Amino acid sequence: MQNFIASIVNAVASTTNLENTRRYRHRVRVRTLSLFAIDTRVLQLRNILTFSWSHIKNDMELGVFLYTIYSSSHVSYLAFQSRPHSHTFNLGKLYLAHETITGLKNPATSRELIFGNTTLAPYIIIDLSSTVTLACSSVLLGIGRLKALSFFTLCTTRPTFTSKDFCETLTFTMPGHVNMMDDVLISQLPPDILKSSVRALVSQNSAAQKVFVEHVRILLRASLPIYPSPSELFGDKPCYVQFLASIRCLFTSKMAIESLPYFSHFLSCIPLAHAQWQSNDKLELALEEACGDIVQAIQALKESRSMPTEELRERLMSLSKAINKCEAYSLSTNLQFPFVRAQLQVEDALRLIFPDVQLNPHALGHALKINNKWAISPDSVTYAKLEHIDLGPLKVPRIFNGLWQLSSPAWGAASLYKQHMNFEQLVRVGFVATDMADHYGDAELVYGAFRNQLPPEIGDKIIACSKWCVFGPPVKPVTPEFVLEAVVERSRRLGGRVELLQFHWYDYNAKDYLQILVELVKITKSHPHLVTAIGLCNFDSQHTEEACQFLLQETGEVGIVSNQIQYSLVDSRPTMKMEAVCLKYGVKLLTYGSFCGGFLSEKWLNVDAPNIYSEEAQLTPSQRKYFDMINNWGSWGELQTLLQVLKRIAIKHDVDLANVAVRWVLDRPAVGAVIVGTRAGISDNSESNLKVFSLILDAEDTDQLDEYTLRTNRTQMLYRKIGDCGSEYR
Known part of the structure; x- marks a missing residue:
């Protein structure tokens, strides 16, 4: 577990360094066409004309150049990227004034691109066809401080590239680099401090959060949980706590669909193992927690409006059947059935994602039998x-x-x-x-x-x-x-x-x-x-x-x-x-x-x-x-x-x-x-x-x-x- 956490911290730390020009200078090699307009899922490039930034030495020269571009009727969109450069200089005085331009905060004028497990700094896209005023010193921009521009491109023809084509034009070397002392520190820290460090990183850096989740997904897919037998799950040395923890990692890392077969397996093993529980004992509390996990995994599917694929239908139906069998087992053995919430949630998801599905009201019927018309009223x-x-x-x-x-x-x-x-x-x-x-x-x-x-x-x-x-x-x-x-x-x-x-x-x-x-x-x-x-x-x-x-x-x-x-x-x-x-x-x-x-x-x-x-x-x-x-x-x-x-x-x-x-x-x-x-x-x-x-x-x-x-x-x-x-x- 400590190695797993350390791997995640390393991945996040290395990506955070992309934004630190002092540590990442000379490590990025970029070749791209960087002026584009975004049209739904296609990047449309206009006016191919490459320009090198190497001769621009200060903010004033940059301002003059941008104003010249702005004055040209041949250019519709301008895009540039903040990147580390061997001759880094501060472009913090470059500003745009226009009420519709909000830079990094506006998804219509910027995009954050993710390649593999590396998140790039967002591209800034400026619509030059609008009434934009450019200045090189004092007008507030709203897109924040730019650090260094390593390339720039303008276009005159209209070829169309897909997002995949565009992504392939960026190449990074040494994306996994971690500062040597940081690397030693990460390898020696105890798990509780490592967990605290990950929380601090992902809470304060959205790019790091995305890298964290993606890196976890890569590791989990490379080593998916095994399916323990009923006797292993609920036998003399039960492993249900560890198995449920592994499932929890799946759905909380945005792998909810992948988690469904594991939930189905867990539920199917309960009657096969003749598992027994009593009120508030360790197993019942674990089963209630598992029920809550199913609820959260299904909620993730509902909120993401998952595509109604046949695979998803089969997995949801399989999970519903497994819960029903567990309910039948609980009733036959006079055990309190702990999965009513899960069944209600699964049935709701099926109705929402697959409106044509035919369901039996098992869970609702069981819920209504819990106390059979409580005769309660406010005192x-x-x-x-x-x-x-x-x-x-x-x-x-x-x-x-x-x-x-x-x-x-x-x-x-x-x-x-x-x-x-x-x-x-x-x-x-x-x-x-x-x-x-x-x-x-x-x-x-x-x-x-x-x-x-x-x-x-x-x-x-x-x-x-x-x-x-x-x-x-x-x-x-x-x-x-x-x-x-x-x-x-x-x-x-x-x-x-x-x-x-x-x-x-x-x-x-x-x-x-x-x-x-x-x-x-x-x-x-x-x-x-x-x-x-x-x-x-x-x-x-x-x-x-x-x-x-x-x-x-x-x-x-x-x-x-x-x-x-x-x-x-x-x-x-x-x-x-x-x-x-x-x-x-x-x-x-x-x-x-x-x-x-x-x-x-x-x-x-x-x-x-x-x-x-x-x-x-x-x-x-x-x-x-x-x-x-x-x-x-x-x-x-x-x-x-x-x-x-x-x-x-x-x-x-x-x-x-x-x-x-x-x-x-x-x-x-x-x-x-x-x-x-x-x-x-x-x-x-x-x-x-x-x-x-x-x-x-x-x-x-x-x-x-x-x-x-x-x-x-x-x-x-x-x-x-x-x-x-x-x-x-x-």
């Missing part, structure tokens, strides 16, 4: 203590359950039975609203299965809040049918109505989202059995207002009832503009991150800052994210001061420290509810969260917290660094 005394708000036609509690944790095995895994027991407890205390999304693993399937086994008089009180998140250009034309299809898909997974459907859009410049919102609001009236209300997710202030105004213009009403954003004592950006916009249009804020990933709790009071990359810290992905937020907001020492203020107020009111942090958010203008993450089936904080509703912050308490947050420059500083609400997701 009337407790329910009366909860605060509620109106979201359009919905009456909801001011604390939502959040199922974000189902999006990754990093938070642990539990069986459907254990998850439903947790949901039952939440309903009993009155937390009947739950937030989820189409990309939170199997959250919609899990919660839908729970709601649909409740008696109608209870199920009708459950508020399912899901999302339609569009992370890239739609694959279909935006039509009313396209929008309705998306709503139907989420309703199908929930097995009924989506009470609140929250919409996220990838790019505000693509204005299709406005018409989508109009269609969504219309569907709440034409198809109320599918969706009740529409909200936004991670919209900034400007575009929340734009959406409200457009809906008023087109429909005569605002139509949207909420916007889900990050809001906490650490991240108070909504106070800048968002609160005012929401108050103006009657939109409620649903906030996440109000615990700051758990850092606003007593657990982190009077402790040193964690090493976010270490194994020992055992931080979740959310905690790493919010640790970054803390560092952008201030320092760990300043967080400790805030925690001490929260602790004093908590002692004063006999509540938990985290209750005070949430109460402050709930007391802010326009805030409707706080979403509290739920590790369904693993832990339960419902009793603690109830204390929020007995807590009333007095003027002194609020003043202390406002003094430390709103009356400093931290909010403004965070706003300048990150942008308005939701900017970090675009």
Whole structure:
């Protein structure tokens, strides 16, 4: 294992050196045509004329040359590449001014090319047919600092090259070079430090992350896991832990399809080995973890919209059959079946990728038999203590359950039975609203299965809040049918109505989202059995207002009832503009991150800052994210001061420290509810969260917290660094 990790670190380190001209000078040999326009999947080259950079010695000469090219009517596109060169000079003063040119950040004007396991620096493509102003010194470019240009080419004819032809024109020598001292260091480090080092590299360098994954894939394909026998997996010296770890490596390195036969084999071996397990013993916990792994692997297939090949169909059907056989074995031996979630997820993927497939409702039937119409309802005394708000036609509690944790095995895994027991407890205390999304693993399937086994008089009180998140250009034309299809898909997974459907859009410049919102609001009236209300997710202030105004213009009403954003004592950006916009249009804020990933709790009071990359810290992905937020907001020492203020107020009111942090958010203008993450089936904080509703912050308490947050420059500083609400997701 240590050699495997060291190989990965070497690969990443060598590629990182490509960007370091001091270490990689003289090691790159390039021959290419570097002026091209990108037309879908084809690189079209125009005006063949080679030019050497060898005589250009400074920025001024370069500026004069580029302006001459710009003035020429024969050249449509200009492309150049930042490369190490024996006569490296700094081109940091070369700038372009044009609102449509965003350089490296704009996929329409740059491409990052990957060759083998080596990632090249992106090419910068400039559209000279647009009104571009070139200068050689002082105008801000937006494409960043260029380091050295080793070649340049212009074209006059119009030959067409495929991407493959173009890729073959670049040749690298010594791509695996690692600094000698680094190489020794890597070979001697213990595994925990190596793992921490890989996390640091891939989190801070997107090129390194791609190399890391590709290098792992190469190594895994060269040595795929063997298929152990049933007796080897579950015998006297079982190897199921190691086998499951090897499968996990496959699907987490984007080899989900390759992982499916291994999952099928694992499941098939359970009845063959006559495996036995008891509640919460080592084997049952491992099986629950395996179920969670299948869920994540299938989710990767669903989100990537895998091509509906016959091979994929066969592998999914084989996996479904293996789960069914394992279910039959569990029932015949009176064992708790731990793979209901996996079967629901596999069947959903089959329906999504292969709409013509015929399936038997095995998993859903088993899910409904778990507790056979639970006769549960919110405790009337407790329910009366909860605060509620109106979201359009919905009456909801001011604390939502959040199922974000189902999006990754990093938070642990539990069986459907254990998850439903947790949901039952939440309903009993009155937390009947739950937030989820189409990309939170199997959250919609899990919660839908729970709601649909409740008696109608209870199920009708459950508020399912899901999302339609569009992370890239739609694959279909935006039509009313396209929008309705998306709503139907989420309703199908929930097995009924989506009470609140929250919409996220990838790019505000693509204005299709406005018409989508109009269609969504219309569907709440034409198809109320599918969706009740529409909200936004991670919209900034400007575009929340734009959406409200457009809906008023087109429909005569605002139509949207909420916007889900990050809001906490650490991240108070909504106070800048968002609160005012929401108050103006009657939109409620649903906030996440109000615990700051758990850092606003007593657990982190009077402790040193964690090493976010270490194994020992055992931080979740959310905690790493919010640790970054803390560092952008201030320092760990300043967080400790805030925690001490929260602790004093908590002692004063006999509540938990985290209750005070949430109460402050709930007391802010326009805030409707706080979403509290739920590790369904693993832990339960419902009793603690109830204390929020007995807590009333007095003027002194609020003043202390406002003094430390709103009356400093931290909010403004965070706003300048990150942008308005939701900017970090675009």
